[in-house]
Amino acid sequence: QVQLVQSGAEVKKPGASVKVSCKASGFTFISHYMHWVRQAPGQGLEWLAVINPSGDRTTYAQKIQGRVTVTRDTPTSTVYMELSNLGSEDTAMYYCARDNSARDNSGKSHWWFDPWGQGTLVTVSS
C-alpha cells in the first residue's frame, strides 16, 4: 500500500543539527513532489518545505530558510530534511507528506497532501 515511513525520534542539544528521513513505498516516487510539515506541542500545522520530483528544486518557508535543507534519493525512494542550529522553538513533530495535484473541469489546479508519514518527534533540550 501507499505509505511513508519516517525515522525515529531524536533528542538534540541547542545549536545541533538533525536529519529526518521519510521512506516512500507503494507508488512511483519520482512522480511526486514531497513536503515537510511540523507541529509544535499543542500548536497547529506549519508548512516547512517542498522538493520537486527530480530533487533539483526546493522551496522553503521563509521562517526557516537558511537553516533547512531538503534532499531526496531516488534509488531508495527516500526524502530527507536536515535542520541546523536547532533551538527550543524547533521542538515539534515533523511530518513528510506526498504532494498530489490535478486540474478540475474548469481548468483550475489544486493540490493535496496524501498520505502523510507517521511523524518524527524532534526534541531540542540542553
Place this chain on the structure above:
Amino acid sequence: SSELTQDPAVSVALGQTVRITCQGDSLRRYYATWYQQKPGQAPVLVIYGKNNRPSGIPDRFSGSSSGNTASLTITGAQAEDEADYYCKSRDSSGNQWVFGGGTKLTVL
C-alpha cells in the same frame, strides 16, 4: 501569523450539521484543502479540490467556497468526527503553502 483564519473552536450536537470556515485572500484564487487530525495521530485528508472526498471519508463531509471563504460542512456529525480541522492553501504569492490555525471540533 497565518494567512488563513479559522475559528479556534466550534461545537455541534450529535447528529446536527456544523460548518467550519477558513478565510484568506489566497482562497479567491486557490481551493482550500481540509485535513482532520485526532490526538496523537498524523493529519488525514478529508476534502480536496472543489469538493472531492478521498476513499474512506464519509459522505457527510463536504466542501464549498465563496469569495475569500472556504467551508467544511459535516452533515450529521458523529462522535468520531471530534478532532482538529485544518484548512490549507497556497499563499498569496503562490510559491508556498500555508495552513490555517486549526479549529477544534467538539461533538456534544
